[in-house]
Amino acid sequence: MTDDPRFPDRREALKCMAWAGTGALYALNAGIARSAILDGAGPGAASAVDFTFLQLSDSHIGFDKAANPDARATYREAIAKVKALTVKPDFIIHTGDITQLSRDDEFDYADQILSETGIPAFFVPGEHDMVDEGGGKAFLSRYGKGSKGAGWFSFDHQGVHFVALVNVADLKPGGMGNLGAAQLAWLKADLAGRSASTPIVVFAHIPLWTVYEQWGWGTGDAQAALALLKRFGSVTILNGHIHQIVQKVEGRMTFHTARSTAFPQPAPGTAPSPGPQVVPPGQLRSMLGITDVTFRRGDQRIALIDSTLA
Template sequence: MKWTRSCVSLALIPLHKSLLYGTTGAAAYGLFFPLINTIDIAFAQGGQSFKFAWISDTHLYPKAVNKRFVEKATRAIQEVQAMNPPADFLIFGGDMAQLGDPVELQLGAELLKEITIKKVFIPGEHDWYLDMGATWNKMFGAAPWSFDYKGVRFVGLDTVSHAEDFWTSRKMSAKERMGNMATLDGTLGGAWAAVGAEQLKWLNSTLASWGKDKPVVIFSHNPLYEYFPPWNFWVRDWRGVHEILKPYSNVTNIHGHTHQVLYNEIGKLRSIGMLATSWPWPYAPEGVPILTRPMIRVDPGEPFDGVGWSIHTMDPTGHVENQYKMWRKEVFADAGVDSNAQDSHEVLSPRVADRI
């Protein structure tokens, strides 16, 4: 496959339906949630329609430790490979491994061999903090990167390698460092998710040569807005990212890490959260974007429930349409009782045992 630069001629700027419905519709379950799994109106012609697939958050342990995660990653991989017509490429969105072990990363690479289309990769924190990304970069290449394909500029960011050093002064081993970083609600890792000054500069210069009205898709492990910082459901320098993206009218961020159905819009930036193949996370205690139609509460006794992968369709206007491939009939909750989002009765506290 040849990756070429081309551009989409836009007669009008696409107007997303959520801008028409506003937040009132999004606040009520099941009434007006046209944001995902719907076809947006095409205001312009000239671009090319194509599909790409997303898999992330497989969190693989060595096969002997956990077979279920292998089975679920395998199912996603087989389904991507079975797409007919095939996707144009696969983006793997990070957290391939659970504890950054080269054995885990090697297992992921072996499983992914089944997918024969082009594959691109960005890292997650679980892939990184055992050896500070050495194995990951060697096996899957370093981020950031960008490429142009059928009129869209695709960008892959590293949002995981910028943790403040909490390990040296505590004389932690590499495994202890990784263990802390692998704990979502751990306190020592702090606000580790970031794009970083150098990468922000790179992003700015990478986009500078791209038309302001042309489609841009940015892949990141963490969401590029502030959802729930204690679990790093953000990047700490998200304001800087938005400042750079402000002149661009058609930017979509597709991210992993949150293991749940998520949708948000800030200015002209759309953000779509992806499912994990490993396990779903409950919605954070606060900060769930009002534009998110919450996913259904899943059965913890069914390992394949609440997880999956995604197909993204780029329509001729340069608008990304996401289809969650969750392994169940119903993806979205129609009522609060079927969702764990916005439970006003539940008030939670941060953990204590790892605080200094």
């Protein structure tokens, strides 16, 4: 999937992003950075950017516990915002935990609602997408065409190279994510020969840096992957899993985690363990709000503006 025919390589520049708690909308421009806010990109936005794309994460279709008795409803709200955009993103990436239990009816529902956008989508699995008897076969049968191993792949779009990694295969409860030797060897080959000026966007489910080791919020062999990426001038790494926005800048690599569309989790170390966080019903959508993030290539300062679903 390195050369996806839907996305011809045209211009090389990752410039600006706008994020959302129910999803994250990214605007990429070869000139001045512009924001494209999920709540409604204006009519002039199309001429200001090369393209946009959207991140969704941790939809947990099928979840119905106290933290959110109807995760399908909040997922529908997120997709409704996407459908209402004036400027449609070129594609969507979903950074895992599409479902709660890897059941066919859960995948079917997620696909049905997402298909209403008419926007192409790319997926990496979360651990909840790999709990079927086949250990992820249900996920791969739907989303793994052309991928390698447990579902990793790459593609190019308008001069930006996108890399989808899988760090939830054979995940132990509470354990750190793992990429494994085969995937790291593939990543090395995938990046070889690419110009250091090529903007890189990496997306995976579990963060590729250690947010909180005690809860398994990190990837044990991430440093091996980051060592392969450090020669590039602009690397953006997008993750889910922890259901909250955490960010980090390390050299020329910028890391972001996205909120869930289903339920919040506690901040690292503020509870006995991770898991669905119960908040008063009137506060739930304030925990699933929209965050606008502006990223300028070469600038480590990232501006965050939160607006909620409430």
